[in-house]
Amino acid sequence: MATMQDVSRRAGVAVSTVSRVLNGTAKISQATKDAVFKAVEELNYRPNVLAQSLSRQQTNTIGLVIPRGAAVSQYLSQLIEKCQETADQSGKFLLISQAFNQPDGAVQSIRALVDRRCDAVLYYHNSFFDQSNINEDILSDLIDEFQVPLVVMNRQLPKHPNHSVWLDNVKNASLPVEYLIKQGHQRIAYIAAPLNQKTSQERLQGYQQVLAEYGLEVDPLLIRQAVRSYQGGYQACRELIQSNTDFTALCCFNDQMAIGALKALHEAGLSVPEDVSLFGLDNEEILDFFEPGISSVSQPVHEFVAHSMRLLLAHLNNSPLTDSRQNTFSGELVLRGSVRSLNNKG
Amino acid sequence: MATMQDVSRRAGVAVSTVSRVLNGTAKISQATKDAVFKAVEELNYRPNVLAQSLSRQQTNTIGLVIPRGAAVSQYLSQLIEKCQETADQSGKFLLISQAFNQPDGAVQSIRALVDRRCDAVLYYHNSFFDQSNINEDILSDLIDEFQVPLVVMNRQLPKHPNHSVWLDNVKNASLPVEYLIKQGHQRIAYIAAPLNQKTSQERLQGYQQVLAEYGLEVDPLLIRQAVRSYQGGYQACRELIQSNTDFTALCCFNDQMAIGALKALHEAGLSVPEDVSLFGLDNEEILDFFEPGISSVSQPVHEFVAHSMRLLLAHLNNSPLTDSRQNTFSGELVLRGSVRSLNNKG
DNA sequence: CTGAAAGCGCTTACAG
DNA sequence: CTGAAAGCGCTTACAG
Incomplete structure (x- = not known):
């Protein structure tokens, strides 16, 4: 590949001049500019970013x-x-x-x-x-x-x-549970991801906290654990059903597991939401395409990332962290057909 | 950050020696090695990959x-x-x-x-x-x-x-159509992605070719086009249904569109596969979790990538392209509950 | 076994 | 407005 030196020779100027022309970093006569651009063109020259970075001491x-x-x-x-x-x-x-x-x-x-x-x-x-x-x-x-x-x-x-x-995993996981309780549900099951994962611990905690707040018993029989996947949710839900523990609602660690759970419920002849109300978490677009649509909790991904980037750039520019916003984000309930109220039931 | 020169000074040796020790590129006395490693440790030295790459003329x-x-x-x-x-x-x-x-x-x-x-x-x-x-x-x-x-x-x-x-998009798209025809289907609809996309053109072609092969009419009313998404498949399928054109099977550009189509079919009171057999393409894992499971065509991603990488590395090493395999790959039918045979119908 | 020197391809004070 | 030189942080012949 052509180097800046090749260009400088062809244009009949010094490499420093070529550099200046290309970077627009100094006043250069039009004639020299033309010569340089012509040489660049002819040689199909492209700067070596490695060399630039090393020299500039930054990679952008x-x-x-x-x-x-x-x-x-x-x-x-x-x-x-x-x-x-x-x-x-x-x-x-x-x-x-x-x-x-x-x-x-x-x-x-x-x-x-x-x-x-x-x-x-x-x-x-x-x-x-x-x-x-x-x-x-x-x-x-x-x-x-x-x-x-x-x-x-x-x-x-x-x-x-x-x-x-x-x-805020605790908060996010608590939203569906609180909503369900307000709709009259008392026996709410939960399918967790492996509990050696912090995220899983926190979400389970959200579930447990709300139950406690509302004075409901945390029945260990209602809590299942499985790998994070469609299949994991499916398996866990099957076990839950086979255990013959009563429940009118089921919250899952995430959408994938809820999707798996839905299949297990249907296979067992349970209908959603008539027999069981169902919640996922993440609010993936596909939830709309199940029957019924699966309710979930949206994650504020955009704000989350935007804020992370703001932090990063502030560090980078040594600018003060003016953004006083907390560094934690929580989502919102998104209701679809998978939930029903028990309140009118008497 | 500490540079190699810092290390060399601290270890009391030349930078070239440090380089050799670190890269194991020459016989060096144990004493010098020890001194170098000690200095590296103390300074928490890490090589600057940019400089290495520039010097070595390769980045790995x-x-x-x-x-x-x-x-x-x-x-x-x-x-x-x-x-x-x-x-x-x-x-x-x-x-x-x-x-x-x-x-x-x-x-x-x-x-x-x-x-x-x-x-x-x-x-x-x-x-x-x-x-x-x-x-x-x-x-x-x-x-x-x-x-x-x-x-x-x-x-x-x-x-x-x-x-x-x-x-091989033509081939992949043809597999479900051929299968359906063998199962007695004659009115097979198709939902395409936007036809200014080459992949979409090719898959549609696969559909049309098979029909032609088997002497079946290509009815333009059976072909719909929509954006590549769940929603696109849903919309296209709705239009198809509303057009009142008879069909016993539906093939889609990909899985996402088939998932959207399934929803539209159900909403219209059509059951799968009793009224309509359904095929996607890509064979995503989630297909198993719909009711019924959606049939599809698996893509040989692993072989596809492995071969691409082999090609790339062969170019890189200037080694001969010994792999005589064709540079094109096709997939396989994966049947799930979404298809039925019409043959026993008489 | 080890050092001094040149080189990788740029940028950027320093002069003029 | 432009050039010669030093420097970014490494590697690698070339000597000894």
Whole structure:
């Protein structure tokens, strides 16, 4: 590939002049400009971004680390999309990298991006393998270690309030439960994701808290646990039904599990919402296309990402964090055909 | 951040020695090694990959360009996943970048990755905005222009057979139609994606070809067109039903549209498969969770990607393209509850 | 086994 | 307005 030196020779000027012309970083006579552009054209010259970055000591790049294999959900797609959009607006190139779903997988990926001198790194934390609190400490250490700004999405880091943005899982999971109770439901079942995952713990907590608030018993028989997938929801719901425990409503960790649960309910001859009211969480578009439509909780992905990016850019520009907004976001109920009220029942 | 020079000073050796120790690229006395590693440790030194790449004239990186906003589908997630896996295996770092869904959006993204000196670039072509054949020519020109190997997935490039890998859309779309005909169906409707998209044209062609082969009339009233989405499939199917045209089976451009169509059929009081047999295409996992399960055609994503990567690496290593396999892949029928035979009907 | 030097392809004070 | 030179942080012949 042609280098700047090739261009300079062809145009009969110094490389520094070529650089200035291309970057518009000084007043240059029209004649020289023309000569340079002509040479650039003829040689089909394109600057080597690596060399530029090394020299400028910045890459104009934001790194985004996402969990591997999780791109399946509409939620994460939207999130990536919004990151891209924001990066574009700030004139930053977004580099996306997938991390292994393990504590050190994420660290490795973040490091790789830092080693490539991304100006800043955004890390979406997935709680798939979020055993204990190991990650929290690791992440906090990374933030301390790096000169490069790092913002963690989807994980609360008490030591670094300005480096983490998260969704209020407790709140989000509590919304459907509270709604159902107000509609007269008392026996509300819950299907959790594996409880070694923090997100799963928090959502279950939301469920339990509301029950307690309203003085309802938390019946362990109504709580099931399964892997995060359609199939997991299906299995858990089957077990729930086979256990012969009465329930008039079912809330699930997320939409995927609710979709699986719906199938199990139908197979067992239970109709939704007549026999069981059903809730997912995430509000994926597809919920409208089930019979009945599955109710859910929307996640404020756009605001969530926009705020994360604002934080990141503020760090990057050393500008004050004027945005006084909290770093936590919660969603809203989205009702579809899958729920009914028991109040008129007497 | 600490540089190699900092390390060399601290260890009391030359930078070249530090480099050699770190890269294991020469015999070095244990004493010096120890000193270097100690300094590295103390300074928390990490090599600047930018500088390494510039110096080595290679980045050990593969760029992957994917369409923006299309990460929603399980199909594309799997594809990305598989790219990542293959890149990992070859010891390459995979850099993912999203392109605008426009001809020049893709070109820009590819160029950006080349400018960053990716060793090779993989481009997944999305036919969303694939008007006319403009892209084919643009892509072929790019391949000619670049020194960097570029492999295009999901687009046939006649001028560059060794730079393109694609799915046989005609074949894939024909499979359900042929199956249905053998089951006695004669009035088979089809919902297409916008026909300015090449993929959509090809799949429609598959549908038409089979009908012709079996001497069945291609009734234009049975063919509908809509945007690629759940909602699009839903709308198109509603129109189809309202048009009062008889049909006993319906094939859709993809799974999403079939899911939308299923809803429209149910709303109209038509049952699947009793009144209408239904087919999607892509075979997403979720199809199992509808009632009935929606039949589809699986796409051989893994083989498709594996082959693309093999091509790419062969270009990269200047090794002969020993893999004599065709650069085109087709899928297989996956039957679920949504289809029935009319043959025993008499 | 190790060092000094040149080079990768740019940018940017420093002069003029 | 433009050039020569130093520097970004590495690697790699070339010597010894």
